[in-house]
């Protein structure tokens with residue numbers, strides 16, 4: 001009876017972790033597909049500017065910055081999606097030769113000693129960086145003067161999503177050690 | 183107890199006129215040579231531009247004057263932080279020291295532009311008098327203080343060259359619809375004048391200009407424009423550079439790092455900044471002579487007509503007044519600069535006519551400043 | 552820590568960490584975090600601040616906007632099916648010659664290289680068509696692998712190219728000039744490959760036999776028609792991109808946008824522009840773009856700490872302190888780039904090497920445009936050099952099972968030698984690089 005209860009509690013916690021992994025995966029899959037579509041307005045704005053300038057001789061004052069913002073939001077907000085699909089380039093010629101269990105261990109260790117320090121520190125710095133911009137109501141120095149704090153907010157959002165996706169992979173690896181696939 | 187010298191009455195009492203504030207401040211000050219060795223990391227947004235040499239010169243001067251006790255290591259643009267991030271990096275203390283044209287920090291506070299260059303604003307002489315004697319120094323520091331930095335003027339490159347252009351524009355209507363590249367306040371002003379301004383980044387300008395993506399661009403002083411080669415792909419230079427009667431740069435230092443400096447090194451930094459301010463002006467203006475001669479072989483220099491310059495000035499004034507109405511910091515600085523210009527005007531006018539033109543030119547009737 | 556030690560230890564650590572199989576971007580970044588904390592002095596806040604500053608620097612770099620645009624263009628072009636038509640034409644055209652199909656592969660790749668800016672999509676598209684075809688006609692496996700990999704790699708050298716865009720962004724050299732400079736070296740390599748295939752297969756027809764007589768049924772008129780219809784679409788793209796730069800319609804970034812639009816129009820014309828195709832192209836674009844740009848973040852972090860701790864200075868003073876001729880130093884630098892290319896991808900190398908090598912090259916009096924082109928010609932070898940080479944992986948991903956990694960490695964070796972020939976040609980005969988930019992842009 002007692003044992004059963006404990007087991008139940010245990011699986012309960014496990015389910016929460018599994019839920020977390022699945023939720024993160026699902027969110028980034030969903031979100032990433034929308035982020036991917038940012039390429040379409042990007043193409044549009046770039047071409048629009050050429051037409052406006054060349055055909056109508058009236059370049060916009062906004063196209064330049066909108067272009068840059070779309071590009072930055074595109075690649076940074078998509079970093080987690082790319083990680084989810086394991087597309088960040090890595091050199092696995094050696095690690096691939098190892099037994100699969102060792103590979104999982106290696107993945108866990110590198111997460112703790114490589115991913116967490118860098119992506120963690122960068123996310124933290126990005127939060128501070130964006131907060132600083134919000135505090136000063138920072139605007140661009142161009143004639144159009146868009147609010148930079150909005151664009152700079154893309155940084156912490158994209159990086160924290162990436163960090164959380166990394167955590168999800170970490171949890172999945174832990175389960176893999178126990179022989180379970182999520 | 184009166185000495186005999188004081189007893190002897192002069193025929194006429196000559197009162198001392200003017201006082202060097204520093205003499206008062208430093209009177210009786212005990213100077214000691216600090217023995218701490220300090221290293222600073224410094225960088226700038228200049229890339230390959232010779233403004234970078236201002237920072238190098240300043241760092242060299244400090245190293246020499248301090249006998250190497252303050253070693254300012256100058257890093258290439260982008261080596262540590264990207265060009266435009268130098269401000270944030272020094273503010274945070276990642277870098278200890280930076281050098282730039284403060285117009286770049288327009289997005290932090292519009293008033294920074296007033297310390298960099300103002301259309302129809304101060305020239306080198308004006309900036310020097312206003313900064314050193316009219317409270318400009320304090321105002322600059324007040325502006326940097328909330329960002330955790332102190333700052334000193336550190337190199338003025340004189341008047342900028344006008345607009346490199348493929349279109350000969352000397353009258354007001356010539357500028358309408360012209361596709362130009364510029365930055366800062368002038369961008370807004372040119373837009374108000376009816377031009378189309380594109381804020382292209384530095385590396386894109388050349389190709390854009392050559393291929394007709396833009397009709398013209400302003401960049402900087404002749405010596406700085408020359409290596410960019412704009413004169414090789416455009417037909418005209420439209421003078422004068424009303425947008426920047428001079429281009430003022432400054433060095434900014436993380437406040438904590440500044441406060442940690444012993445007094446003797448603080449004095450050295452301040453003096454070396456002033457020395458750089460003097461040297462840079464002489465250096466660049468002398469280079470400008472050679473630069474405009476070289477460019478002159480490829481381009482035609484044309485002058486905007488007086489009516490157009492006056493129209494430019496009107497629109498600039500209206501723009502700056504609007505800006506001042508919106509931003510109290512801009513108002514404070516611009517009012518102070520305008521007051522100086524007003525106060526200085528009678529003397530500037532009176533002393534005119536004896537500028538150092540060659541004798542031949544003066545004898546031929548060239549009397550204006 | 553003195554700068555020499557820093558340089559040595561940072562690279563040492565990186566080299567160990569790289570092979571653990573974790574993404575390169577984060578490995579570079581973590582090395583930076585470690586050495587920043589050890590060597591920088593000041594609070595951790597300030598060190599991490601550099602990473603934030605650098606990240607934002609990448610986010611506001613207008614020149615790099617061309618990267619996603621060129622990638623999207625390649626994905627759309629892939630979706631349009633233009634490659635199939637062109638390969639079919641070349642197949643018919645060159646089939647009768649010994650080694651003809653190999654030559655056809657290189658030709659298709661060259662035309663595609665001039666219309667797209669990346670390697671991946673093109674090589675995969677052409678590889679999928681060509682590999683089974685060549686093997687079926689009795690081509691030697693290594694020869695097949697070699698011409699597909701080498702041909703595919705041309706995409707990154709012949710303009711437009713995201714490698715040249717990135718190089719321009721990192722060094723402030725006009726991307727337009729870099730495009731012009733890389734054109735002739737790229738075409739030279741293409742010519743070298745074709746000559747090699749013709750000679751090698753000419754001498755030994757077992758490596759690449761001609762098509763059997765019974766398959767040569769097309770009339771001259773039919774052939775002319777095929778050439779016309781299959782070449783028009785890529786020419787349209789070349790006109791959109793390179794044409795708009797040369798004609799002054801657009802900046803490089805804008806030209807990339809026009810190219811993306813052009814490729815989308817092609818897909819529309821060929822009836823392949825479905826919503827699913829757009830989503831597919833968009834998600835693939837995102838994955839590749841984000842991979843490239845995130846690598847930038849890690850590489851930047853590494854570079855800042857390395858330079859800030861004096862590592863850059865110590866490497867350059869080491870190189871400049873060698874008492875040898877400037878050309879010897881140049882060969883040492885080229886050797887280092889080649890060696891790194893075996894293990895790291897082109898972007899990682901650019902990020903690490905550019906800040907150290909460009910000042911050295913300048914000091915030695917080399918023209919920055921010429922030097923930059925040499926680096927890029929060199930770096931495209933990294934796609935081919937085992938053990939880590941994108942082109943090899945792309946091909947392995949689509950190759951039939953009998954085409955093992957070992958045979959692919961064997962196949963690319965002659966082509967790597969040809970790439971060295973091309974690189975040395977650029978060094979001993981600088982006009983190969985400088986003629987076009989001078990003719991087009993003066994100076």
Ligand code: NA
Nearest residue numbers: 664667706711
């Ligand atoms: Na290409």
Ligand code: NA
Nearest residue numbers: 892933936939
């Ligand atoms: Na390689």
